[in-house]
Amino acid sequence: MTEPPLQTRRRLTTVDYICFGLVGVVIAYAVYRVSDVLVYNWNWSRVFNFVIYYDEETARYVPNLLLEGIATTLRLAFWATIVAATIGLVMGYMRTSKNLAMRMISRCYVELVRNIPPVVFIFIFYFFLSGQLMPLIGIDDIDKNGAFVSSSLFYVMFGDPRLFSNFVAGALCLALFEGAYITEIVRAGIQSITKGQWEAARAVGLSPLNVLRDIIFPQAIRKILPPLAGQFITLIKDSAIVSLISIQELTFLATEVASTTTKVFETWIIVGAMYFVLCYSFATLFGHLEKRAMRTRR
Amino acid sequence: MKFTKILKARVIMALVAIFGVAATSLPAMADDLIADIQKRGTLKVGMSTFVPWAMRDKKGDLIGFEIDVASKLAADMGVEVEFVPTAWSGIIPALLAKKFDVIIGGMSITPQRNLTVNFTTPYAHSGQMMAANKKLAASYTTMDDFNQASVTIACRRGATPCKAAQKLFPKSTLRQFDDDAQAFQEVVNGNAHAMISSAPKPRFWSEAYPDDVFVAFDGENLTRGNEGFALRKGDSDAMNFFSNWIVVNTSSGWLKERHDFWFKNRSGWKDMVKLEQ
Amino acid sequence: MSNSSATAPKMEPDTLISFDGVSKWFDHFQALKDINLSVNQGERVVVCGPSGSGKSTMIRCVNQLENHQQGTIHVCGREVYGNMKQLEQVRREVGMVFQSFNLFPHMSILQNVTLAPIRNSKLSRAEANEIALHYLERVQIADQADKFPSQLSGGQQQRVAIARALAMKPRVMLFDEPTSALDPEMITEVLDVMTELASDGMTMMVVTHEMGFAREVADRVVFMDEGRIEENCTKDEFFTGGRGERAEAFLSKILQH
Numbered sequence: 136m137t138e139p140p141l142q143t144r145r146r147l148t149t150v151d152y153i154c155f156g157l158v159g160v161v162i163a164y165a166v167y168r169v170s171d172v173l174v175y176n177w178n179w180s181r182v183f184n185f186v187i188y189y190d191e192e193t194a195r196y197v198p199n200l201l202l203e204g205i206a207t208t209l210r211l212a213f214w215a216t217i218v219a220a221t222i223g224l225v226m227g228y229m230r231t232s233k234n235l236a237m238r239m240i241s242r243c244y245v246e247l248v249r250n251i252p253p254v255v256f257i258f259i260f261y262f263f264l265s266g267q268l269m270p271l272i273g274i275d276d277i278d279k280n281g282a283f284v285s286s287s288l289f290y291v292m293f294g295d296p297r298l299f300s301n302f303v304a305g306a307l308c309l310a311l312f313e314g315a316y317i318t319e320i321v322r323a324g325i326q327s328i329t330k331g332q333w334e335a336a337r338a339v340g341l342s343p344l345n346v347l348r349d350i351i352f353p354q355a356i357r358k359i360l361p362p363l364a365g366q367f368i369t370l371i372k373d374s375a376i377v378s379l380i381s382i383q384e385l386t387f388l389a390t391e392v393a394s395t396t397t398k399v400f401e402t403w404i405i406v407g408a409m410y411f412v413l414c415y416s417f418a419t420l421f422g423h424l425e426k427r428a429m430r431t432r433r
Numbered sequence: 434m435k436f437t438k439i440l441k442a443r444v445i446m447a448l449v450a451i452f453g454v455a456a457t458s459l460p461a462m463a464d465d466l467i468a469d470i471q472k473r474g475t476l477k478v479g480m481s482t483f484v485p486w487a488m489r490d491k492k493g494d495l496i497g498f499e500i501d502v503a504s505k506l507a508a509d510m511g512v513e514v515e516f517v518p519t520a521w522s523g524i525i526p527a528l529l530a531k532k533f534d535v536i537i538g539g540m541s542i543t544p545q546r547n548l549t550v551n552f553t554t555p556y557a558h559s560g561q562m563m564a565a566n567k568k569l570a571a572s573y574t575t576m577d578d579f580n581q582a583s584v585t586i587a588c589r590r591g592a593t594p595c596k597a598a599q600k601l602f603p604k605s606t607l608r609q610f611d612d613d614a615q616a617f618q619e620v621v622n623g624n625a626h627a628m629i630s631s632a633p634k635p636r637f638w639s640e641a642y643p644d645d646v647f648v649a650f651d652g653e654n655l656t657r658g659n660e661g662f663a664l665r666k667g668d669s670d671a672m673n674f675f676s677n678w679i680v681v682n683t684s685s686g687w688l689k690e691r692h693d694f695w696f697k698n699r700s701g702w703k704d705m706v707k708l709e710q
Numbered sequence: 711m712s713n714s715s716a717t718a719p720k721m722e723p724d725t726l727i728s729f730d731g732v733s734k735w736f737d738h739f740q741a742l743k744d745i746n747l748s749v750n751q752g753e754r755v756v757v758c759g760p761s762g763s764g765k766s767t768m769i770r771c772v773n774q775l776e777n778h779q780q781g782t783i784h785v786c787g788r789e790v791y792g793n794m795k796q797l798e799q800v801r802r803e804v805g806m807v808f809q810s811f812n813l814f815p816h817m818s819i820l821q822n823v824t825l826a827p828i829r830n831s832k833l834s835r836a837e838a839n840e841i842a843l844h845y846l847e848r849v850q851i852a853d854q855a856d857k858f859p860s861q862l863s864g865g866q867q868q869r870v871a872i873a874r875a876l877a878m879k880p881r882v883m884l885f886d887e888p889t890s891a892l893d894p895e896m897i898t899e900v901l902d903v904m905t906e907l908a909s910d911g912m913t914m915m916v917v918t919h920e921m922g923f924a925r926e927v928a929d930r931v932v933f934m935d936e937g938r939i940e941e942n943c944t945k946d947e948f949f950t951g952g953r954g955e956r957a958e959a960f961l962s963k964i965l966q967h
Binding site (some may be wrong): 354 | 719798801814
């Protein structure tokens with residue numbers, strides 16, 4: 136039996152090293168220009184202090200503003216994804232409906248959101264909708280001393296109770312915005328199911344509900360989950376926009392730190408690194424999960 | 434036939450949208466702010482980070498002149514205080530949208546703003562100060578020196594310093610930034626000749642870069658401003674209360690004492706923010 | 711004539727499917743032109759004809775996977791039409807096997823077959839499994855019950871599809887070109903299953919090009935061309951010759967090899 140020749144491992148060649156060298160030169164030049172021309176007193180420790188600081192009294196490391204900001208960002212991304220996914224599932228199904236009205240409503244929603252810049256959408260939502268919606272839901276009237284509200288579980292899930300209505304506004308805003316993109320993901324997922332599956336399910340006499348429940352959605356969900364995971368990561372990044380409406384997430388608190396310390400560069404570089412670590416970690420995690428799911432399916 | 438069906442559906446949807454918008458724009462009823470605050474048990478104060486009016490100490494808590502004023506005000510009312518840090522460019526719309534009760538944020542009283550919000554009597558008077566780049570503007574000593582087309586002046590977008598710059602130096606080129614730190618950075622880098630900001634910031638910052646930046650006009654304030662609390666229109670009782678609180682605390686000297694603590698120099702609060710300069 | 715085997719009980723002729731003056735359009739194209747046809751209990755009807763003749767369309771009208779615009783169709787005594795309520799109840803009496811198998815890829819073979827009995831007839835999982843295994847054995851694929859469709863060959867998948875349709879114990883089976891998508895060496899295994907089904911007395915309507923199968927199993931042959939039924943006669947009549955021009959042309963091309 137003839138064997139194929141051994142695959143040669145990819146090795147870095149001279150050309151590759153030259154490329155790395157060029158990139159290194161560009162970066163070094165940029166750093167030199169920054170330090171030479173910009174006349175800036177770097178002070179990393181002062182800004183890093185706002186990530187985590189050492190409290191002499193309790194002799195412990197205590198998370199500071201920026202870590203709290205990341206926690207809020209994560210909470211926003213989490214809840215907004217859940218709500219957006221719900222909106223997306225409903226609207227996405229409506230997009231494929233035989234009913235013209237349902238198709239029009241969902242199409243309107245998607246086109247509206249996708250053709251307005253995110254910033255403008257946020258402002259419209261904040262000043263117009265939330266001003267009317269929030270009092271209606273009665274968010275501000277929640278009893279801040281209530282049993283659940285003052286529990287630590289509430290704090291983990293939603294953050295500081297005093298900032299709750301602020302948080303809900305931000306999460307809702309993001310959810311409405313991202314929901315339109317998830318709608319398209321769901322629609323594509325449903326439409327990617329071959330017609331033959333619908334026909335076979337119907338031919339065997341399943342009721343319309345069971346056709347959806349047993350055949351269509353299980354297959355659609357498998358197609359939808361990877362892009363949905365990607366959407367979660369996108370949400371982490373997009374959540375920075377709600378800083379414009381003063382939601383106390385990482386970007387907003389970063390502006391406060393930059394303002395207080397006047398150390399603009401350090402603040403934003405550190406915050407950029409924090410976002411990067413967060414997003415990259417999730418991306419790697421989801422990649423792993425996807426590979427595992429692929430393996431166990433067959 | 435199909436076309437008219439779709440057209441009808443679209444018209445109906447448009448009408449629904451219009452009515453929805455109209456319905457939600459119903460006028461709000463005139464409210465009694467003081468009563469609301471007391472019922473809620475909290476005074477919600479909108480402010481913006483602005484050294485040394487309000488800033489973060491090394492533990493991340495809010496400190497500053499505004500914080501002291503608002504805390505005492507709430508204590509005198511018998512309620513808790515809750516700060517709502519808000520981006521400056523949206524702070525008045527946020528007040529009108531009832532995100533908080535009052536703006537205590539070193540907001541200068543101007544007629545334009547007064548058309549949208551009510552102001553109390555002034556509780557502080559600060560001025561605008563200018564910090565200039567040593568290399569570019571060392572020789573500039575008069576107002577006219579800065580009033581040239583070739584001169585670039587930086588300021589914080591939408592804040593009073595920009596208006597002052599436009600008024601005092603109409604010929605100069607104005608560059609606006611989202612916050613003072615960035616505006617100041619421009620001067621340090623040499624991209625702007627000078628920046629204008631509320632005193633005493635320019636002085637504080639110049640201390641950090643003695644070789645590159647100096648305080649113009651020997652530190653004299655370019656303008657004298659008045660800062661007041663900003664409130665929603667339509668509630669004269671609240672206005673009366675807050676204004677009189679200010680009058681009382683001005684006469685007792687408390688406001689001046691606090692103002693000097695934060696603004697004169699940084700010795701009093703240097704350690705709170707872990708400043709090394 | 712070998713249509714009634716020893717095991718099939720003699721019954722009153724019971725019309726399971728009837729088309730009366732049925733026409734169907736796809737937009738402006740008329741795919742079915744005045745179809746009149748009936749299939750009785752125990753009959754094996756083979757439908758053949760050139761592509762585009764409307765054979766698949768006609769058979770898909772039986773369980774309303776396609777809707778007709780004119781005429782009436784009766785299935786098991788009930789009239790069927792586009793948006794009738796409880797259409798699924800009619801479909802439970804009609805089993806269908808597709809050209810592209812259409813097995814459910816996210817379920818095992820066993821689950822594919824038990825799904826309908828569990829959901830439709832509300833059987834317990836144990837009961838459904840028993841029925842499923844019975845039919846899977848009949849199509850000789852019971853040993854693959856825990857595999858997934860993607861692990862089976864085309865011929866195996868189609869046999870599972872037949873078992874899946876049989877699990878609902880339909881009164882009539884429809885086959886829409888069941889072997890057209892199979893590699894030649896797998897065609898036989900599927901045709902064998904269908905032949906055995908026929909000899910057990912199952913009423914069936916088969917759209918196919920496999921004339922050998924028709925000659926062996928069919929009672930009647932229906933020849934369609936351009937949306938019309940050109941020939942509708944017994945098998946012997948059809949294959950002896952002397953039919954219409956188009957039927958002869960078609961036969962001569964098909965029977966080349």
